[in-house]
Amino acid sequence: MQVFTVNGPKIIYQAFQDEVILINLELGSYFSLEGTGAEVWALLEAGADRASIIEQLAGAYQGAPDEVSAGVDRFLDNLLEEGLIAAADGQPAAAGQHRPSAEGEKPRFEPPSIAKYTDMEDLLMLDPIHDVDETGWPAKNRP
Amino acid sequence: MTNAQAISRTADPPAVFFDELYRSFRLACEACGGERLFAYRVAGWPILLRFAGPALLQRVIPAIEHLACPASPEAALQVCLFDSTTTGTPAPAPGWPPDAYGARGAISGFNTERFHTVYDPGVDILHMLDRERNLAVYWSPSPARIPWWESTFPMRTILHWWMRDRPLQPLHAGAVGLPDGGVLIAGPSGSGKSTTTLACLHSPLLYAGDDYVVGSIDDPPWVYSLYGTAKLEADNLQRFPELGPLVSNPDRLDKQKAVIYLGRHFPEKLISGFPLKAILAPRVTGLRDTRLVPAGPMASLKAIAPTTLFHLPGAGREAFAKLTALVRRTPTYFLEAGSDLVQIPETILGLLSRGGA
Numbered sequence: 001m002q003v004f005t006v007n008g009p010k011i012i013y014q015a016f017q018d019e020v021i022l023i024n025l026e027l028g029s030y031f032s033l034e035g036t037g038a039e040v041w042a043l044l045e046a047g048a049d050r051a052s053i054i055e056q057l058a059g060a061y062q063g064a065p066d067e068v069s070a071g072v073d074r075f076l077d078n079l080l081e082e083g084l085i086a087a088a089d090g091q092p093a094a095a096g097q098h099r100p101s102a103e104g105e106k107p108r109f110e111p112p113s114i115a116k117y118t119d120m121e122d123l124l125m126l127d128p129i130h131d132v133d134e135t136g137w138p139a140k141n142r143p
Numbered sequence: 144m145t146n147a148q149a150i151s152r153t154a155d156p157p158a159v160f161f162d163e164l165y166r167s168f169r170l171a172c173e174a175c176g177g178e179r180l181f182a183y184r185v186a187g188w189p190i191l192l193r194f195a196g197p198a199l200l201q202r203v204i205p206a207i208e209h210l211a212c213p214a215s216p217e218a219a220l221q222v223c224l225f226d227s228t229t230t231g232t233p234a235p236a237p238g239w240p241p242d243a244y245g246a247r248g249a250i251s252g253f254n255t256e257r258f259h260t261v262y263d264p265g266v267d268i269l270h271m272l273d274r275e276r277n278l279a280v281y282w283s284p285s286p287a288r289i290p291w292w293e294s295t296f297p298m299r300t301i302l303h304w305w306m307r308d309r310p311l312q313p314l315h316a317g318a319v320g321l322p323d324g325g326v327l328i329a330g331p332s333g334s335g336k337s338t339t340t341l342a343c344l345h346s347p348l349l350y351a352g353d354d355y356v357v358g359s360i361d362d363p364p365w366v367y368s369l370y371g372t373a374k375l376e377a378d379n380l381q382r383f384p385e386l387g388p389l390v391s392n393p394d395r396l397d398k399q400k401a402v403i404y405l406g407r408h409f410p411e412k413l414i415s416g417f418p419l420k421a422i423l424a425p426r427v428t429g430l431r432d433t434r435l436v437p438a439g440p441m442a443s444l445k446a447i448a449p450t451t452l453f454h455l456p457g458a459g460r461e462a463f464a465k466l467t468a469l470v471r472r473t474p475t476y477f478l479e480a481g482s483d484l485v486q487i488p489e490t491i492l493g494l495l496s497r498g499g500a
Contacts, residue, residue: 009459009460012459012460012463014444014463014467016439016440016441016444017439019439019441021441021444021445021448023448023449023452023463025452025459026246028453030445030448030449032441032445117449119331119449120331120449120450120453123247123453123454124246124247124453129244129248129262129264131241132237132241135233135234135236136236136237136241137234137237137262137284138244138262138264138267140267140284140288
């Protein structure tokens, strides 16, 4: 079985209801989880594996099983590619009642997605120190 | 380096280097006829600046002179400032190899539970803080190497480190308000912080800052003024024609933002702080009118967290927790700022008259 862990300490995050912001302190990038992204994040934080996440979302939303499955797969792969989470062998947590069955019509499934922001990355790359002068201190690097 | 020094460095390199650096500061003071002391109250805490020689005074003092206060016998933080060129006093040789400089100039092995050490490549200044003694050193190889913008927010790195164990956090944000309450103007560079805050200059609203202020997560949340400067892109200056004659660098606007020391020209308009009633995230609409649109805490956190964390060396999980605590307890609005600047302070005053809700 494969479960997921947040890639700390370089990744910090905060969830507010249906939104999550994640920040990569090493690279200067940050992310916002959209659609059902916050729900998937809550499930993987709670120790759910891929199959369990898909099962719970499929039960909570209107949508073809393939659509839910593909959306969750793509989202988890994006989280992994961005280094926000890591996959590890482990025992998934018992399936929780993440979303009680709603009375009446279920909401339409919105695929989880990630918005990536890179406007701060340059700050971390600013004027890297490569050269030192004869005193051992950084050489003057501006005209 | 003597053998004894080499052995000590092996034992506790940051402590030994800090002592050598502090010794250099003391020698610089002797070379310049003694220390020059200036006292300030920063976020309610007494701070003492100790200068060796006059060269750095004009780089540091103008931005914070509105916070000046009588010297306290028990300063909560002392910062020792010197440069080598004008004092004729070199800094000790770095206690680290040339490849020890990391992102934003953080020096590998010299950032510990007790010490913070950064050679900021953007401003060519070494910042080092001994948290145990609340003693910091701010060293420049030469004042000529310090860029113009440092004088608009000097020592922000040291202050950020020093606030780590306190319920305080420098915020990359502007702030305006009244004695009984005010607002943060949050957003990255270019988001409209300066335009919004300066639009309030001729209203009843008072000015706490346009770029960096200090947030307190005490109850109630509070905002403190830190720098009494304002910065404007040169082409934005035409929207504030009354500020034109007050610009401190009018001959360099082709390469620099216009810098105005508001503490000198409008001392009655600066305020030391106020309870935080709301956080506003400016959005440029291109429309004439200004309005507020309610938003959630995530809008505040997006507006304030990345830009604060990535501008301050060493800012990470702890600073993020403070920012989260602040936005969690404070209503957020998008400030859709219109071209009719008069409406901006009117809108903010209206919000404050309702207690920020």
